Amino acid sequence: MLNVFAMIFGNKNDREVKKYKKRANAITALESKYEKLTDEELQSSFEALKQSVLNQEKKLDDVLYDSFALTREASKRVLGMRHHDVQLIGGMVLHEGRIAEMKTGEGKTLVATLPVILNAMTGKGVHVVTVNDYLAQRDATELQALYNFFGLSVGIILGEIKDEMERKEQYNCDITYGTNNEFAFDYLRSNMTLDIEEKVQRDYNFVIVDEVDSILIDEARTPLIISGPTNHKNANYVRANEIAIQLEKGELIEPKSADQKPYSTGDFTVDEKNKTVLITEQGIAKAEQLFEVDNLYSLENAMLSHNLDQALKANYIFEKDVDYVVKDNEVIIVDEFTGRLSEGRRFSDGLHQALEAKEGVAIQEESQTLADVTFQNYFRMYDKLAGMTGTAQTEATEFAEIYRLDVVSIPTNVPVQRLDKNDLIYKSEREKFNAVCAKIKELNQKGQPVLVGTASIEKSELLHSLLTKEKIPHTVLNAKQHEKEGKIIEKAGEKGAVTIATNMAGRGVDIKLNQETLDLGGLAIIGTERHESRRIDNQLRGRSGRQGDKGESQFYLSLEDNLLRIFGSDKIRNIMERLGIEEGEHIESKMVTRAVENAQKKVESMHFESRKHLLEYDDVANEQRKVIYNFRNDLLNPEFDIDSKLEENRREYVQNLLNECEIINGMPSEDYNYELLIAKLQEQLNLIVEQKDLQASNYEELEDTLTNILKEVYENKMSMAAPEQKHEIERILYLQILDNAWREHLYSMDTLKTGIGLRGYNQKDPLVEYKKESYNMFIELINSIKNEIIKILFTIQLQSQEDAQKEQEALEKMKAEMEEANENLQTNFQEIDDSISKKEKRISRNEPCPCGSGKKYKNCCGKSGPKRGLVAGN
Numbered sequence: 001m002l003n004v005f006a007m008i009f010g011n012k013n014d015r016e017v018k019k020y021k022k023r024a025n026a027i028t029a030l031e032s033k034y035e036k037l038t039d040e041e042l043q044s045s046f047e048a049l050k051q052s053v054l055n056q057e058k059k060l061d062d063v064l065y066d067s068f069a070l071t072r073e074a075s076k077r078v079l080g081m082r083h084h085d086v087q088l089i090g091g092m093v094l095h096e097g098r099i100a101e102m103k104t105g106e107g108k109t110l111v112a113t114l115p116v117i118l119n120a121m122t123g124k125g126v127h128v129v130t131v132n133d134y135l136a137q138r139d140a141t142e143l144q145a146l147y148n149f150f151g152l153s154v155g156i157i158l159g160e161i162k163d164e165m166e167r168k169e170q171y172n173c174d175i176t177y178g179t180n181n182e183f184a185f186d187y188l189r190s191n192m193t194l195d196i197e198e199k200v201q202r203d204y205n206f207v208i209v210d211e212v213d214s215i216l217i218d219e220a221r222t223p224l225i226i227s228g229p230t231n232h233k234n235a236n237y238v239r240a241n242e243i244a245i246q247l248e249k250g251e252l253i254e255p256k257s258a259d260q261k262p263y264s265t266g267d268f269t270v271d272e273k274n275k276t277v278l279i280t281e282q283g284i285a286k287a288e289q290l291f292e293v294d295n296l297y298s299l300e301n302a303m304l305s306h307n308l309d310q311a312l313k314a315n316y317i318f319e320k321d322v323d324y325v326v327k328d329n330e331v332i333i334v335d336e337f338t339g340r341l342s343e344g345r346r347f348s349d350g351l352h353q354a355l356e357a358k359e360g361v362a363i364q365e366e367s368q369t370l371a372d373v374t375f376q377n378y379f380r381m382y383d384k385l386a387g388m389t390g391t392a393q394t395e396a397t398e399f400a401e402i403y404r405l406d407v408v409s410i411p412t413n414v415p416v417q418r419l420d421k422n423d424l425i426y427k428s429e430r431e432k433f434n435a436v437c438a439k440i441k442e443l444n445q446k447g448q449p450v451l452v453g454t455a456s457i458e459k460s461e462l463l464h465s466l467l468t469k470e471k472i473p474h475t476v477l478n479a480k481q482h483e484k485e486g487k488i489i490e491k492a493g494e495k496g497a498v499t500i501a502t503n504m505a506g507r508g509v510d511i512k513l514n515q516e517t518l519d520l521g522g523l524a525i526i527g528t529e530r531h532e533s534r535r536i537d538n539q540l541r542g543r544s545g546r547q548g549d550k551g552e553s554q555f556y557l558s559l560e561d562n563l564l565r566i567f568g569s570d571k572i573r574n575i576m577e578r579l580g581i582e583e584g585e586h587i588e589s590k591m592v593t594r595a596v597e598n599a600q601k602k603v604e605s606m607h608f609e610s611r612k613h614l615l616e617y618d619d620v621a622n623e624q625r626k627v628i629y630n631f632r633n634d635l636l637n638p639e640f641d642i643d644s645k646l647e648e649n650r651r652e653y654v655q656n657l658l659n660e661c662e663i664i665n666g667m668p669s670e671d672y673n674y675e676l677l678i679a680k681l682q683e684q685l686n687l688i689v690e691q692k693d694l695q696a697s698n699y700e701e702l703e704d705t706l707t708n709i710l711k712e713v714y715e716n717k718m719s720m721a722a723p724e725q726k727h728e729i730e731r732i733l734y735l736q737i738l739d740n741a742w743r744e745h746l747y748s749m750d751t752l753k754t755g756i757g758l759r760g761y762n763q764k765d766p767l768v769e770y771k772k773e774s775y776n777m778f779i780e781l782i783n784s785i786k787n788e789i790i791k792i793l794f795t796i797q798l799q800s801q802e803d804a805q806k807e808q809e810a811l812e813k814m815k816a817e818m819e820e821a822n823e824n825l826q827t828n829f830q831e832i833d834d835s836i837s838k839k840e841k842r843i844s845r846n847e848p849c850p851c852g853s854g855k856k857y858k859n860c861c862g863k864s865g866p867k868r869g870l871v872a873g874n
Contacts, residue, residue, distance in 0.1 A: 105546020212387025418545025522550035
């Protein structure tokens with residue numbers, strides 16, 4: 001019934017697109033009006049619209065039609081490109097803060113110019129996020145002329161720009177292009193600076209995320225972390241690795257009856273599906289014997305058990321040349337979605353060190369988190385978030401639930417003619433790759449271009465060696481250099497081209513075909529393995545058949561592929577056995593393709609839960625992060641009333657101190673423990689007071705008296721400094737205490753998160769426990785920061801200008817003496833070096849004496865014997 005209803009009235013997406021088409025027609029109706037105008041008149045029309053928005057006479061929605069029509073006309077003149085009606089639809093979807101799903105080749109880069117120019121009118125800045133520096137620079141450079149036509153400035157944030165002021169200038173432009181990593185890291189760095197002028201970013205107004213699925217889905221499982229050296233040293237990686245390889249891997253045996261429980265053989269089992277290692281009782285006993293400890297899971301041995309877990313993961317879950325590569329004595333992560341090397345990134349929680357121990361390379365010291373944020377929480381800070389991609393519907397639920405983003409699928413400008421064939425499934429990987437080689441050879445002989453997608457660097461190198469043996473000319477793209485990558489992908493559509501690439505290499509770059517290659521059948525896509533995500537496979541297919549071009553795609557699979565081996569149904573194997581499939585033969589059916597897609601759905605669902613789980617934990621930290629960063633911004637603001645804040649802290653400090661001394665409201669004044677209070681004041685603040693100074697008739701009076709004493713002593717001490725110097729000292733010290741405490745808090749939160757899962761064994765929800773524990777830790781953090789600033793400010797010693805000058809003079813004198821001593825020392829060393837460099841020889845008694853006296857050596861310096869001659873020779 002629902003299907004019949006949808007056929008008659010269309011689904012929700014069709015109805016949405018229908019509404020947008022009407023609005024696109026209204027924009028197109030304005031085309032004749034603006035075609036007649038000169039360039040200057042077009043610019044004046046735009047300026048008038050902009051002023052009406054800035055003066056709050058009109059909202060952006062009120063000027064949308066005219067803005068889009070002006071942008072389309074300017075684009076025709078400046079870029080030589082006219083926006084199609086479907087591109088106008090895409091622009092409206094983005095402006096409304098939604099995701100525009102548009103197929104490859106539909107011109108998403110040009111689509112973005114419509115909402116970018118419209119939203120830039122507010123003067124609050126628009127950010128356009130791409131997946132790499134190459135695309136950011138390419139898009140900004142190609143579109144700059146169009147933006148400049150309307151008087152809008154364009155900035156680019158690239159990794160190579162190190163100067164903070166230059167980055168700030170780029171952010172202050174009307175439109176700023178850059179990568180997700182650069183934007184998010186600048187956010188973290190801006191919240192670590194000690195000077196407001198060093199904050200490079202401004203408010204988070206409107207952002208368009210290109211390849212939104214890659215950035216907000218694929219990369220969302222890994223938080224962005226700025227780390228630094230830790231004080232918490234740990235050096236058990238090599239030892240843990242040695243013990244891990246001595247343990248015996250077993251299997252999980254499923255029970256034969258319902259009343260039995262599954263049990264494990266060996267010392268540990270590997271759960272490939274969830275990427276975990278489960279150590280057995282037998283394994284624990286063996287590890288304790290090897291570590292020479294009584295209880296591996298006692299508090300003092302917690303790091304040993306943690307290191308062992310990571311060593312087992314490193315050896316039995318993470319594969320070299322799949323998950324990471326070893327290059328120049330370093331372990332470098334391979335991005336699982338793009339196949340690119342993620343240089344500079346490290347696995348957290350000691351896993352990277354475990355991999356270094358496994359590979360026998362230099363183990364870099366453990367680091368601690370100084371600042372971190374997930375992409376989910378970074379991009380949710382923007383007032384308006386929008387995205388565009390070729391594939392988003394498969395993750396529409398996640399976009400709606402996590403980001404409150406709707407997905408609108410926009411029809412293509414020209415119908416898709418690509419032929420997507422059913423998957424071919426072989427028994428073994430060897431048979432599959434032989435078949436792939438044969439197919440490439442067949443297509444290459446007739447000149448049809450082929451793009452082969454592989455799931456890992458290892459598989460691309462295997463295929464490379466097979467094609468080399470067959471003498472088939474080809475290009476291998478392991479996605480290490482974005483610019484080179486873009487140029488290689490652009491040429492993948494030439495006649496006879498064979499390109500091997502990781503599935504996502506060259507994303508964002510169109511493969512254009514000429515008429516000759518179109519006549520040969522267009523670009524042929526061969527997938528050598530199904531990715532865990534259907535979206536990645538669809539991206540690979542979408543490289544062919546752009547703008548109505550001919551093309552074809554097909555995936556070659558084997559029962560040994562990870563996806564089928566771990567998640568696939570045994571039905572496929574049973575079918576192949578029943579049919580009696582021989583060596584080199586394959587099966588091809590829609591039922592098998594559906595089974596593969598069901599396996600992918602299982603994995604997608606599992607990854608969604610993983611990302612959701614990460615976000616639930618990060619949301620707890622994010623609320624705390626907001627509080628700390630907001631207060632940090634207050635401290636950086638010169639207008640912030642720091643005196644009032646310190647007055648508040650001082651009173652809280654007094655209240656806590658009275659509480660420590662068990663002085664509570666309602667207690668008779670004669671029972672106050674003045675001795676302990678006086679001792680605490682001297683111990684914590686180096687403040688000496690007498691009991692008579694503290695006499696009070698009640699608690700409130702004592703609190704006021706003590707607060708006033710602290711204030712008076714503090715103000716007297718700080719009176720040496722000018723008011724602006726005093727505030728600068730207070731501000732800098734407050735920031736340093738805040739930052740140090742926050743870093744230690746992050747370390748404690750990481751440690752808490754690592755072990756909180758064990759609470760589940762005690763029938764407690766780990767997330768609820770994490771929220772409770774982290775809340776208590778945060779309250780403790782805030783109180784400790786408030787107390788610490790009072791203690792530090794109270795105990796620092798300020799010098800008078802005269803004392804400071806004397807000290808500076810003494811320092812300079814000491815420095816001069818040290819430099820002089822160093823120069824003398826250097827001269828002496830030079831003399832010694834010169835003497836040593838001379839050839840050692842014994843002086844003959846009748847030779848002229850080397851001292852220059854003119855006498856024979858035996859009658860001069862040689863009188864005291866041969867030893868003297870040896871020294872002289874030196």
